[in-house]
Amino acid sequence: MARAGFNSYHGFDTGPMPPGFGPAQPFGVPQYPAFFGAPAPQGFGWPAPPPYPGFPQQPMFMPPPYGGFGMGGMTYPTVAPFTDHGFPGIHLRNHTGGVGLPPGYDYAFPQEHCKIHVFKTKEKPWQTTMFKEDSSKHVKLFVPTGTTVKELMQNLGCTNEDAKKNILYEVVEAGNGQWKVGAKFVGDDKDKVKKAISEYGWRGDRTGHPGEKPIVWLWVTKDGQ
Numbered sequence: 132m133a134r135a136g137f138n139s140y141h142g143f144d145t146g147p148m149p150p151g152f153g154p155a156q157p158f159g160v161p162q163y164p165a166f167f168g169a170p171a172p173q174g175f176g177w178p179a180p181p182p183y184p185g186f187p188q189q190p191m192f193m194p195p196p197y198g199g200f201g202m203g204g205m206t207y208p209t210v211a212p213f214t215d216h217g218f219p220g221i222h223l224r225n226h227t228g229g230v231g232l233p234p235g236y237d238y239a240f241p242q243e244h245c246k247i248h249v250f251k252t253k254e255k256p257w258q259t260t261m262f263k264e265d266s267s268k269h270v271k272l273f274v275p276t277g278t279t280v281k282e283l284m285q286n287l288g289c290t291n292e293d294a295k296k297n298i299l300y301e302v303v304e305a306g307n308g309q310w311k312v313g314a315k316f317v318g319d320d321k322d323k324v325k326k327a328i329s330e331y332g333w334r335g336d337r338t339g340h341p342g343e344k345p346i347v348w349l350w351v352t353k354d355g356q
Contacts, residue, residue, distance in 0.1 A: 223238070241275035241276070241277055243275070243276045243277075243329075243334065243335045244273040244274060244275055244276060244335060245273075245274050245275075245276050245328060245329075245333045245334055245335060245337055245347060246271070246272075246273060246337055246338060246339065246346045246347065247271075247272045247273075247274050247333065247346070247347045247348075247349060248263070248269045248270070248271050248272070248346055248347070248348050248349070249269055249270050249272060249287060249348075249349045249350070249351065250268060250269045250302070250348070250349070250350045251268065251269060251270055252268055252350075255300075255350060255356070256302045256310040256348075256350055257302060257309075257310045257311055257312050260308040260309065261308055261310060262308045263304065263308075263348075269348075274328065274333075276327065276328060276329040276333065276334050276335060277327050277329065278327065278328055279324065279325055279326060279327055279328070280299065280316050280323065280324040280325070280326060280327075280328060280331070281318070281324040281325060283299070283328060284297055284299050284316065284318060284324065284351065287299070287349070287351045288351060288353060289318060289351055289352070289353045290353060291318070291353040291354070291355075293355075294317075294318035294319040295317055295318060295319040295355065296318070296352075296353055296354055296355035297317070297318030297351075297352075297353050298315065298316065298317050298318070298351065298352050298353075298355065298356065299315070299316040299349060299350075299351045300312055300313070300314075300315050300316075300349065300350045300351070301313035301314040301315075301347065301348065301349055302348045302349065302350055303345075303348070304345065304348070310348070314331060333347050
């Protein structure tokens with residue numbers, strides 16, 4: 132018995148095949164569209180399972196960029212490039228100038244990190260409304276607790292040659308999108324910025340989980356604001 136397709140509601144399709152497809156084949160022999168340039172095979176030596184109701188029996192063809200028969204086979208969307216969100220030190224740069232580890236190398240991670248969220252807005256968080264749920268306004272970082280404040284400031288873009296214009300603020304949630312100013316670090320205060328962030332309580336226990344210490348929130352500038 133010849134048949135081409137099956138629908139669980141209407142039963143077998145007895146109409147003509149679409150343009151470019153050959154006539155209906157006996158049960159168990161797949162239908163091959165004309166663009167393959169070869170006749171349909173006449174059996175494979177074993178019985179084929181019955182088709183799933185409602186599924187076509189012709190091979191599916193997907194147009195680019197997800198399918199096709201070009202060089203390299205199936206293609207996929209391009210992966211988004213790395214971005215530092217305006218903070219120059221948040222990607223590992225190796226001795227070749229590239230991003231990431233050089234071939235053949237592994238990385239010995241520090242044992243403790245602090246969760247730090249950094250606002251990337253021009254506006255000072257305590258002078259406007261900033262909801263922490265808005266991920267477009269900040270960057271989430273894992274920072275080794277042995278990092279000095281000076282290193283952290285430089286990694287976040289506080290690179291003004293006039294050190295007193297490089298300022299890092301800790302900001303504290305006040306609720307409903309409001310913030311308060313916490314600790315302040317100025318680049319020319321050498322005694323404060325040479326210390327590790329762990330000395331200021333920025334440690335691995337700042338998880339933000341219920342009943343635990345809050346995540347560290349920062350805002351930085353190199354313009355002396």
